[in-house]
Amino acid sequence: NAGVTQxxxxxxxxxxxxxxLQCAQDMNHNSMYWYRQDPGMxxxxxxxxASEGTTDKGEVPNGYNVSRLxxxxxxxxxxxxxxxxxxVYFCAxxxxxxxxxxxxxxxxxxxx
Amino acid sequence: SQKIEQNSEALNIQEGKxxxxxxxxxxxSPAYLQWYRQDPGRxxxxxLLIRENEKExxxxxxxxxxxxxxxxxxxxxxxxxxxxxxxxxxxxxxxTNSGYALNFGKGTSLLVTP
Numbered sequence: 413n414a415g416v417t418q419x420x421x422x423x424x425x426x427x428x429x430x431x432x433l434q435c436a437q438d439m440n441h442n443s444m445y446w447y448r449q450d451p452g453m454x455x456x457x458x459x460x461x462a463s464e465g466t467t468d469k470g471e472v473p474n475g476y477n478v479s480r481l482x483x484x485x486x487x488x489x490x491x492x493x494x495x496x497x498x499x500v501y502f503c504a505x506x507x508x509x510x511x512x513x514x515x516x517x518x519x520x521x522x523x524x
Numbered sequence: 525s526q527k528i529e530q531n532s533e534a535l536n537i538q539e540g541k542x543x544x545x546x547x548x549x550x551x552x553s554p555a556y557l558q559w560y561r562q563d564p565g566r567x568x569x570x571x572l573l574i575r576e577n578e579k580e581x582x583x584x585x586x587x588x589x590x591x592x593x594x595x596x597x598x599x600x601x602x603x604x605x606x607x608x609x610x611x612x613x614x615x616x617x618x619x620t621n622s623g624y625a626l627n628f629g630k631g632t633s634l635l636v637t638p
Contacts, residue, residue, distance in 0.1 A: 509625075
């Protein structure tokens with residue numbers, strides 16, 4: 413059982429480049445989330461999707477966009493990458509709003 | 525503003541002892557609280573969920589308490605082992621436009637030495 417799959421695992425971008433982080437879950441979960449994790453800052457919520465067709469901003473949404481493509485997939489897009497977006501990005505999913513989260517293995521992104 | 529505070533200093537304990545980690549929160553009225561474990565280079569893994577009407581919850585060597593008056597949760601690992609060494613995160617639900625989303629504390633690093 414794959415759980416939550418994130419691609420790519422590592423990425424290096426130049427300032428101003430764009431890219432999309434992909435996330436897919438095979439647990440038929442309704443809710444999906446994107447977090448970033450920085451040293452000393454902990455996990456911070458970027459965007460989430462409570463159910464297919466809905467998305468909402470989290471704590472740090474600026475510079476990001478998301479798409480809930482279908483129930484399985486939730487992508488995170490950086491339109492114009494900035495060095496401040498260097499971080500480890502985690503996708504997660506849950507069956508419902510108060511259920512436990514299942515996390516992917518993360519994407520380490522460096523913006524030069 | 526809403527805050528979740530966990531001890532930023534690493535907790536070092538000897539194998540076999542009980543480790544106790546603290547999670548304090550302000551400006552939340554959480555219906556439930558969750559604890560996760562995170563190993564280096566990995567995503568967090570769910571450990572326990574405790575609801576506001578539950579004072580205590582246990583799972584094997586793990587015990588969580590939840591005091592909504594003190595606005596505090598304590599996470600205990602009894603008979604700790606070196607394999608318990610990791611970072612432990614607490615998380616609270618934030619009410620949003622479309623329901624709830626989890627906010628996490630910064631985590632406390634636990635090191636269990638033989």
